[in-house]
Amino acid sequence: MSSDQLAQYLFTGLTQGSLYALIALGFAITYTVTGIINFAQGEFVMLGGMFSYYILDNTSLPIAAVFLISVIAVSLVGVLLELLAIRPARNSPVVSLIIITIGASILIRGMVGEYISKDAVPIPSFTGDGKFSVLGAVVTYQSLWVIGIALVSVVGFYLLLSRTMIGKALRACSINKRTASLMGINASNMSTLSFLISAALGAIGGIVIAPLAFTQVTIGVSLGLRGFVAAAIGGFTNIPLIVAGALGLGILEQLGGATLSAYKDAIALGALLVVLIIRAGWLQTATGSE
Amino acid sequence: MAGKLFKWQYLIIALIAAGLILLPFSGDIYYTSIMVIIAIYSMLTIGLCLLMGYTGQISLGHAAFYGTGAFISAITTAKYGWSPWLAMPVAAISTAAIAYFIGLPIFRLRGNYLAMGTLGMGIIIWVLFNELDQFTGGPSGLPGVPGLSIGGFAFDTDFRYYYLVWGVCAVMLIISYNIIHSRSGRALRAIHGSEAASEAVGINVSQFKIQVFVLSAVFASIAGSLYVHYLAYVSPSPFDFMFSIKLVVMAVIGGLANIWGAVFGAGAVVMIDQHLGTFGELDTILFGLILILVMIFMSHGLIPGIGDLYEKWRTRRAKAQDALSSK
Numbered sequence: 001m002s003s004d005q006l007a008q009y010l011f012t013g014l015t016q017g018s019l020y021a022l023i024a025l026g027f028a029i030t031y032t033v034t035g036i037i038n039f040a041q042g043e044f045v046m047l048g049g050m051f052s053y054y055i056l057d058n059t060s061l062p063i064a065a066v067f068l069i070s071v072i073a074v075s076l077v078g079v080l081l082e083l084l085a086i087r088p089a090r091n092s093p094v095v096s097l098i099i100i101t102i103g104a105s106i107l108i109r110g111m112v113g114e115y116i117s118k119d120a121v122p123i124p125s126f127t128g129d130g131k132f133s134v135l136g137a138v139v140t141y142q143s144l145w146v147i148g149i150a151l152v153s154v155v156g157f158y159l160l161l162s163r164t165m166i167g168k169a170l171r172a173c174s175i176n177k178r179t180a181s182l183m184g185i186n187a188s189n190m191s192t193l194s195f196l197i198s199a200a201l202g203a204i205g206g207i208v209i210a211p212l213a214f215t216q217v218t219i220g221v222s223l224g225l226r227g228f229v230a231a232a233i234g235g236f237t238n239i240p241l242i243v244a245g246a247l248g249l250g251i252l253e254q255l256g257g258a259t260l261s262a263y264k265d266a267i268a269l270g271a272l273l274v275v276l277i278i279r280a281g282w283l284q285t286a287t288g289s290e
Numbered sequence: 291m292a293g294k295l296f297k298w299q300y301l302i303i304a305l306i307a308a309g310l311i312l313l314p315f316s317g318d319i320y321y322t323s324i325m326v327i328i329a330i331y332s333m334l335t336i337g338l339c340l341l342m343g344y345t346g347q348i349s350l351g352h353a354a355f356y357g358t359g360a361f362i363s364a365i366t367t368a369k370y371g372w373s374p375w376l377a378m379p380v381a382a383i384s385t386a387a388i389a390y391f392i393g394l395p396i397f398r399l400r401g402n403y404l405a406m407g408t409l410g411m412g413i414i415i416w417v418l419f420n421e422l423d424q425f426t427g428g429p430s431g432l433p434g435v436p437g438l439s440i441g442g443f444a445f446d447t448d449f450r451y452y453y454l455v456w457g458v459c460a461v462m463l464i465i466s467y468n469i470i471h472s473r474s475g476r477a478l479r480a481i482h483g484s485e486a487a488s489e490a491v492g493i494n495v496s497q498f499k500i501q502v503f504v505l506s507a508v509f510a511s512i513a514g515s516l517y518v519h520y521l522a523y524v525s526p527s528p529f530d531f532m533f534s535i536k537l538v539v540m541a542v543i544g545g546l547a548n549i550w551g552a553v554f555g556a557g558a559v560v561m562i563d564q565h566l567g568t569f570g571e572l573d574t575i576l577f578g579l580i581l582i583l584v585m586i587f588m589s590h591g592l593i594p595g596i597g598d599l600y601e602k603w604r605t606r607r608a609k610a611q612d613a614l615s616s617k
Contacts, residue, residue, distance in 0.1 A: 037402035089586045094401040095348050096585045099538060102350065103585065106535055107578025113571035221531055222413060228406050266417040273410045276403065277395045 017250025023227025042224025048206025078199025351412020431525025
């Protein structure tokens with residue numbers, strides 16, 4: 001592997017990892033606030049790309065407006081998911097909640113396939129298809145958008161949690177819901193809010209990555225899995241570690257895929273599962289939780 | 291009261307069994323072939339019910355074992371000329387070994403982690419079906435899988451295959467019924483109730499989980515073998531993530547802890563597929579809605595849920611009658 005190639009893999013991995021980071025933070029916020037792993041998390045990414053495609057295809061709005069409308073629309077889907085499917089079953093056993101969010105996941109897939117598109121759809125790059133070269137790696141403008149917007153989102157997410165009253169309320173719910181309620185925090189609203197935030201993060205990722213990779217109804221599952229593993233690496237609470245895990249995964253996938261490209265997905269996912277099993281085994285024994 | 295109900299149950303089962311035995315004589319080839327598929331899906335769902343309903347575990351990648359059985363049978367018979375009757379047990383044993391070695395690490399996980407782990411496992415094995423194309427034929431598949439026959443008797447019509455698959459399905463039901471009503475079955479339900487308590491009374495929790503996982507994988511493998519010898523062809527597409535989820539839908543409709551319901555769940559999903567699957571994605575939408583609504587309102591599954599509603603209605607009516615007569 002030449003140094004040019006290495007630089008390319010690192011950069012592509014970083015771009016891909018930025019997307020995983022957004023998905024992983026989505027898992028983290030819903031899991032810590034509600035105790036629920038949202039198996040439809042990856043579908044938010046797919047929805048972001050699909051909504052943008054749909055709006056661009058039917059209107060002539062500028063990309064910034066499309067971006068904003070899509071994020072708001074997907075956030076609403078997240079809110080609806082929480083209100084209609086999660087809230088009525090909040091006290092159900094884990095297996096029931098898993099099945100509910102799986103149901104939501106395929107419901108969303110079915111709706112998109114039926115009413116938007118079953119095929120892989122493209123959207124144009126935000127600012128043209130320009131590219132330049134750094135250390136032998138080809139850098140497209142769009143990949144800078146991906147990394148830049150992801151960075152802004154992650155920092156915004158971090159500041160929201162650590163510097164605002166709402167963030168404090170969310171964190172309070174994640175530590176102890178009942179005590180938080182006693183302090184006058186509306187835990188149900190925080191649960192809805194956590195789904196809104198996670199949907200928005202997923203949508204942002206889905207829109208920025210869409211010009212680089214076609215969006216298809218089926219992409220949600222495997223993207224969700226990768227985000228989940230990154231979230232598990234950071235124990236669902238440690239934001240810097242989650243982001244580092246996501247970027248690491250992105251790069252690892254590129255390096256692994258470079259040597260055995262045909263089995264790229266299988267190898268990447270296999271590696272992820274090993275991480276998951278080691279890390280989750282540790283998490284479970286450490287916290288005694290599921 | 292309970293005795294009366296019991297007799298009714300036997301009558302219903304006898305009627306259904308008689309209907310199943312007589313159905314192919316109607317000469318309706320379309321429904322006979324659909325019933326063959328329902329029998330095969332039932333085998334898969336029975337295994338999944340043992341794992342999910344009775345043991346309280348979850349598998350979102352069960353299509354992988356179905357596919358493993360299918361591909362091992364197809365490859366050994368179509369490419370290397372093995373007898374299907376040799377291929378089938380070899381496939382089942384290999385799938386059992388794979389399930390065992392996957393089960394060892396993966397059943398260290400619980401709940402959400404286990405669900406994610408099995409989901410990943412399913413995707414990985416599906417990728418392998420596609421990528422190991424020198425064996426599996428890749429995405430375009432592998433034709434020329436021979437049919438089944440015993441001596442000179444070939445199971446070469448839907449009519450004959452029907453009895454074969456429903457016979458196998460009945461055997462699996464009987465095996466499962468006996469497991470559920472044995473010491474092991476009680477251990478499984480104990481694990482469902484509380485793992486810590488089960489461990490405390492001396493049940494080897496992880497060993498039981500892996501055993502059920504392996505058993506359900508063996509059922510799935512046999513179903514896969516029967517499927518490819520029926521179609522005479524195999525490709526990766528029937529074993530993807532969506533099919534794993536469809537299996538969960540079947541189990542949820544039938545009632546998770548209800549092996550008899552598994553057959554109804556399989557039937558319902560096949561019928562929905564037949565009537566909606568051809569018009570785009572309506573079937574997927576319906577499956578999603580079923581999963582969400584049933585889990586919110588009837589966490590034991592659709593058919594037991596309807597049974598519960600009936601019981602509630604009957605007790606309410608009985609109370610109302612008592613109130614009337616006491617006046």
